[in-house]
Amino acid sequence: MPTKRVTSHDVARRAGVSRATVSLVLNRSESIVIAKETRERVLQAADELGYKPNSAARMLVSGQSETIGLIVSDPSILLVDQFVTQVLYGVEKANRQLGLHVLVAGLESGGPGSTYDDLVESRRIDGLIVLNPRAGDTALVSLIEKDFPLVLVGSVRHPGEVSVTFATRPVLMKAVDHVVSLGHRRVGAITFSPRSFIATEARLAALEAGLHAHGLALDADAIEVGDFSSESGHRAGLALLNRRPDVTAIFAGNDTIAIGVLSAAHALGRTVPQDLSLVGFDDLPFAPWLTPALTTIRTDGVHQGQIATQMLFERLNGRSPAIPRVRLEPDFIIRASTGSAKN
Amino acid sequence: MPTKRVTSHDVARRAGVSRATVSLVLNRSESIVIAKETRERVLQAADELGYKPNSAARMLVSGQSETIGLIVSDPSILLVDQFVTQVLYGVEKANRQLGLHVLVAGLESGGPGSTYDDLVESRRIDGLIVLNPRAGDTALVSLIEKDFPLVLVGSVRHPGEVSVTFATRPVLMKAVDHVVSLGHRRVGAITFSPRSFIATEARLAALEAGLHAHGLALDADAIEVGDFSSESGHRAGLALLNRRPDVTAIFAGNDTIAIGVLSAAHALGRTVPQDLSLVGFDDLPFAPWLTPALTTIRTDGVHQGQIATQMLFERLNGRSPAIPRVRLEPDFIIRASTGSAKN
DNA sequence: AGACATTGATAACACGTGTTAGCTAGCGCT
DNA sequence: AGCGCTAGCTAACACGTGTTATCAATGTCT
Numbered sequence: 001m002p003t004k005r006v007t008s009h010d011v012a013r014r015a016g017v018s019r020a021t022v023s024l025v026l027n028r029s030e031s032i033v034i035a036k037e038t039r040e041r042v043l044q045a046a047d048e049l050g051y052k053p054n055s056a057a058r059m060l061v062s063g064q065s066e067t068i069g070l071i072v073s074d075p076s077i078l079l080v081d082q083f084v085t086q087v088l089y090g091v092e093k094a095n096r097q098l099g100l101h102v103l104v105a106g107l108e109s110g111g112p113g114s115t116y117d118d119l120v121e122s123r124r125i126d127g128l129i130v131l132n133p134r135a136g137d138t139a140l141v142s143l144i145e146k147d148f149p150l151v152l153v154g155s156v157r158h159p160g161e162v163s164v165t166f167a168t169r170p171v172l173m174k175a176v177d178h179v180v181s182l183g184h185r186r187v188g189a190i191t192f193s194p195r196s197f198i199a200t201e202a203r204l205a206a207l208e209a210g211l212h213a214h215g216l217a218l219d220a221d222a223i224e225v226g227d228f229s230s231e232s233g234h235r236a237g238l239a240l241l242n243r244r245p246d247v248t249a250i251f252a253g254n255d256t257i258a259i260g261v262l263s264a265a266h267a268l269g270r271t272v273p274q275d276l277s278l279v280g281f282d283d284l285p286f287a288p289w290l291t292p293a294l295t296t297i298r299t300d301g302v303h304q305g306q307i308a309t310q311m312l313f314e315r316l317n318g319r320s321p322a323i324p325r326v327r328l329e330p331d332f333i334i335r336a337s338t339g340s341a342k343n
Numbered sequence: 344m345p346t347k348r349v350t351s352h353d354v355a356r357r358a359g360v361s362r363a364t365v366s367l368v369l370n371r372s373e374s375i376v377i378a379k380e381t382r383e384r385v386l387q388a389a390d391e392l393g394y395k396p397n398s399a400a401r402m403l404v405s406g407q408s409e410t411i412g413l414i415v416s417d418p419s420i421l422l423v424d425q426f427v428t429q430v431l432y433g434v435e436k437a438n439r440q441l442g443l444h445v446l447v448a449g450l451e452s453g454g455p456g457s458t459y460d461d462l463v464e465s466r467r468i469d470g471l472i473v474l475n476p477r478a479g480d481t482a483l484v485s486l487i488e489k490d491f492p493l494v495l496v497g498s499v500r501h502p503g504e505v506s507v508t509f510a511t512r513p514v515l516m517k518a519v520d521h522v523v524s525l526g527h528r529r530v531g532a533i534t535f536s537p538r539s540f541i542a543t544e545a546r547l548a549a550l551e552a553g554l555h556a557h558g559l560a561l562d563a564d565a566i567e568v569g570d571f572s573s574e575s576g577h578r579a580g581l582a583l584l585n586r587r588p589d590v591t592a593i594f595a596g597n598d599t600i601a602i603g604v605l606s607a608a609h610a611l612g613r614t615v616p617q618d619l620s621l622v623g624f625d626d627l628p629f630a631p632w633l634t635p636a637l638t639t640i641r642t643d644g645v646h647q648g649q650i651a652t653q654m655l656f657e658r659l660n661g662r663s664p665a666i667p668r669v670r671l672e673p674d675f676i677i678r679a680s681t682g683s684a685k686n
Numbered sequence: 687a688g689a690c691a692t693t694g695a696t697a698a699c700a701c702g703t704g705t706t707a708g709c710t711a712g713c714g715c716t
Numbered sequence: 717a718g719c720g721c722t723a724g725c726t727a728a729c730a731c732g733t734g735t736t737a738t739c740a741a742t743g744t745c746t
Contacts (some may be wrong), residue, residue, distance in 0.1 A: 005466070005702090007702060007703085008702070009702080017725075017726085018725070018726045018727080019702090019703085020704085020705080020725075020726055020727080020728095021724090021725060021726075023443075023703065023704055023705080024704090024705085024725090027703095027704070027705095031726080033723075033724065034724070034725080035723080035725090038724080038725085050464070052460065052461070052464035052465050053465065053702080053703070054403070054465065054466050054701085054702050054703070055402075055465040055466060055467045055732090056399050056400075056402035056408070056466060056701080056702080056703090057399075057403050057701070057702035057704090058702080058703055058704075058734090059398075059399035059402075059703095059731095060397070060399040060400050060701090060702080060703075060704095060730095060731045060732065061702085061705085061730070061731050062704065062731090063701085063705050063731080065399070067446070070447075072435075075432060075435065075436070076432070078431070079428070079429060079432055079628060079645070080628045080629075082425050082428070085421050085422070085425070085428045086422060087383060088421070088447075089418060089419070089421045089422055089449075092415075092418065092447055092448070092449050093418070093449060096448065096449060101446055101448070101467065102447050102448070102620065103410070103444055103445065103446050103447075104413075104431075104435055104445050104446075104447045105435070105439065105444070105445070106432075106435050106436060106439060117395065118395070121393070121395035122395050122396065122397065122398040123348070123397050123398060123399060124398045124444070153710065161526055190457040205707040208718060221476045229628060230628060230629040230631075230632035231628070231631070231632060233632070234632050255543050256629060259629050259630075259632050259633065260632045262631065262632075262634055263632045263634045263636070265632045272734090285422060285423045285573060285574070286423075286599060286602050286603075288574070289573035289574060289576070289577050289602050289603045289605075290602065290604045290606065291605055291606045291609045291634065293606070302422070305679040307715050348732090350731095350732060350733085351732070351733065360695075360696085360698080361695065361696045361732085362696090362732090362733085363692090363695075363696055363697075363698095363735080363736095364696075365697060366733065366734055366735080367695090367734090370733095370735095371733070376693080376694065376695085377694070377695080378693085378694060378695090378731080381694080381695080381744085396732080396733070397731085397732050397733070399731080399732080399733090400701090400731070400732035400733040400734090401703095401732080401733055401734080402733095403700095403701045403702065403703090403731090403732080403733075404700070404701050404732085404733050404734050404735085405701090405733085405734070406701080
């Protein structure tokens with residue numbers, strides 16, 4: 001059992017002043033109400049005793065917890081796909097630099113809807129960052145409409161939301177240009193998630209638009225649905241290539257899925273990129289080291305997390321962000337998994 | 344701005360009782376001191392008003408935050424290797440099921456040493472789980488010696504520590520048996536981290552022991568040092584295979600590194616498993632879907648996180664865990680990346 | 687009937703901090 | 717001397733909850 005906690009009262013007694021003075025010295029950094037000499041004495045006493053203010057008492061009186069909540073929707077995705085982790089890292093790091101703490105909470109899809117309220121109503125957190133928000137999340141929408149300080153990493157297409165997303169359309173059209181310029185005419189796609197996800201449908205639309213600009217189409221039977229994992233990429237890859245063996249290029253929903261597609265192609269005796277071109281998504285750190293090195297679209301998840309934190313910080317300080325919906329521009333990275341189409 | 348918070352005082356007024364009664368009803372679940380009918384009235388009032396106790400006030404009076412800290416040493420590892428994320432998931436999920444919150448804090452290797460104190464002394468957390476603890480972390484050792492409720496995921500070899508690790512020696516010896524039985528005689532290794540890490544040195548020793556049992560050795564020049572990432576795996580793989588082209592089997596420090604070794608082998612014109620056998624470590628979800636499917640050692644990170652949580656929970660309730668140092672047994676998973684040695 | 691036990695609810699304190707209104711002493715000015 | 721002003725500090729309140737000692741009311745037993 002640790003020894004008795006040292007309180008501001010102890011510091012006051014040691015410095016020969018009142019507790020109020022201690023509080024003033026330690027918090028009102030630049031107010032000149034305190035004599036230089038007294039200030040020194042207090043600071044020294046606090047230092048000698050190793051005084052750390054009790055966060056609970058401070059929270060209670062200030063109404064602020066200096067803590068933000070990080071909600072991870074469907075946390076099991078963390079297990080299979082590394083992208084969410086990148087965002088999490090960005091959020092944690094940025095908040096650490098701002099002196100804020102981060103409370104992480106997973107939100108199972110079928111779980112209790114009270115997760116938000118437990119955090120918000122108990123005043124345990126000052127603001128919230130929500131990863132991969134689902135449009136059907138009524139508790140979330142309710143918070144947005146209450147104007148609670150909240151930033152989405154993703155979108156639920158609500159007019160009042162503050163969010164950070166990627167503008168996937170331009171970069172995907174650019175990627176399509178690249179693939180088409182290599183001579184590919186029959187292109188397939190494997191989504192990273194069920195089509196009920198807003199982002200997934202948007203990406204398919206972008207691929208269609210890109211192909212359309214070249215007089216080509218994305219056939220409905222050249223689309224397979226994945227679920228973030230390599231396993232789903234393998235399964236979807238097999239299904240797609242068996243149904244449409246004429247397809248010569250595939251857009252994978254993310255790099256993790258691309259791993260599975262590579263193995264599916266191998267299983268069917270097709271070599272990448274000679275017999276099949278493959279484009280990933282996210283440019284996770286392993287992407288350059290797959291065999292062959294993966295052509296992919298780079299989404300900087302760490303940066304996304306940092307921007308989200310910065311926007312939340314603005315809201316916590318009462319300022320509404322200049323741009324409520326930030327859209328980051330991914331880069332297209334050409335490596336070795338895309339090549340000329342066979343005749 | 345949200346409306347005024349609802350306090351236990353409001354609930355009391357609505358139910359026509361005192362605040363103390365409200366508190367008794369809501370906390371002392373089974374105490375029969377309260378009349379059935381009064382209890383009902385209070386519960387209904389609380390429900391109608393949507394009352395949630397203020398966590399700060401509760402912390403202040405109870406001295407407990409119902410929150411644990413999760414310290415991630417060297418958090419940038421999160422970016423490249425997925426294993427830490429598995430543990431994080433296990434910790435978050437287990438704590439959620441216990442009704443505890445999780446505060447995540449990264450601990451940069453060169454960062455301020457005050458991270459622990461900020462969390463502990465401010466009473467923001469009740470206990471701590473430390474991922475990948477470093478033996479040189481004096482602040483951590485000091486907490487261990489103070490008997491602060493703390494569980495390591497990893498080890499600093501301190502007699503007083505409570506930790507969860509993997510018994511890697513038996514499974515690595517088993518893996519060596521497998522490789523040797525395939526006819527391999529010249530075996531190399533790529534570590535997952537600098538050799539200053541305790542676990543790394545232990546694993547190398549296990550490989551040596553395994554080879555020694557067959558009259559073989561792990562040559563010093565057949566060892567390369569990696570740093571968790573695929574990139575380091577590629578670099579180390581190239582270096583190792585160039586220096587010792589006679590090596591026919593490689594143990595990679597983790598699956599992420601194995602990805603890089605696969606590409607290094609490919610770059611040197613060596614096919615796995617025909618020209619080179621490769622063993623990974625961790626069995627991350629993508630391992631079965633690499634090309635070829637990776638033979639590896641399965642460490643269940645989620646389980647490790649859950650066990651750590653359970654042990655911390657014991658300590659928080661004043662019980663010291665029955666086994667202070669739990670060692671989990673990994674499984675050896677044979678897939679397609681290991682094959683017969685060429686003659 | 688009166689002493690007494692029991693049930694049910696409450697007043698009052700404690701937790702440790704931030705902050706505001708106010709107090710004291712010193713000083714300058716008329 | 718008397719008055720006002722300022723610099724420097726402090727007393728006192730507020731934050732919202734958990735818990736204990738206490739009190740009122742009701743029944744029970746002799």
